[in-house]
Amino acid sequence: xxxxxxxxxxxxxxxxxxxxxxxxxxxxxxFAMVGLSKKSPPEIEKIFMILDQDKSGYIEQDELQxxxxxxxxxxxxxxAAETRAFLLAGDKDGDGKIGxxxxxxxxxxRLLFIVxxxxxxxxxxxxxxxxxxxxxxxxxxxxxxxxxxxxxKFKVWLKI
Numbered sequence: 676x677x678x679x680x681x682x683x684x685x686x687x688x689x690x691x692x693x694x695x696x697x698x699x700x701x702x703x704x705x706f707a708m709v710g711l712s713k714k715s716p717p718e719i720e721k722i723f724m725i726l727d728q729d730k731s732g733y734i735e736q737d738e739l740q741x742x743x744x745x746x747x748x749x750x751x752x753x754x755a756a757e758t759r760a761f762l763l764a765g766d767k768d769g770d771g772k773i774g775x776x777x778x779x780x781x782x783x784x785r786l787l788f789i790v791x792x793x794x795x796x797x798x799x800x801x802x803x804x805x806x807x808x809x810x811x812x813x814x815x816x817x818x819x820x821x822x823x824x825x826x827x828k829f830k831v832w833l834k835i
Contacts, residue, residue, distance in 0.1 A: 676725060678745065678746060681714065682711070682746075683709075686709050686710045687746045688747070689708055690709045691746055691747045694743065697751070697754050697757075698757060700753055700761070702764055709746070726742070726745050732774055733774040734765075734772060734773045736772070739762055739773070740755075
């Protein structure tokens, strides 16, 4: 299985190009650019398993440093500062790695919560731009509320 089975090659290329310079990588921005915000939890889990190079169930610091190279072989490694910031964003329990704890839809790190935040942003943007039809606005409002409810449940569940 390859990342391009889940993500568009053009989106990956754009995201890699956007963070060519050292210290320009932002996980949130990168996830949005490659299209992770549009993926379901089972798809995110499969992507996580691809990124877990040693198949340990965790993404450790050395794997995280080479994170961009999972998407493009010629990509640069993350700097120490980028790696540390990424690890802090995703390491829920302070063990120095980002993991998937065995439940199909619950990452032990914050990856899913970050993706859900991006989904909410996309829904709000769509809601703000889709004003012509009142019925459509009500449906968008219901979708936004649903995403917020899911995020609150995940936040409690992940103890963030």
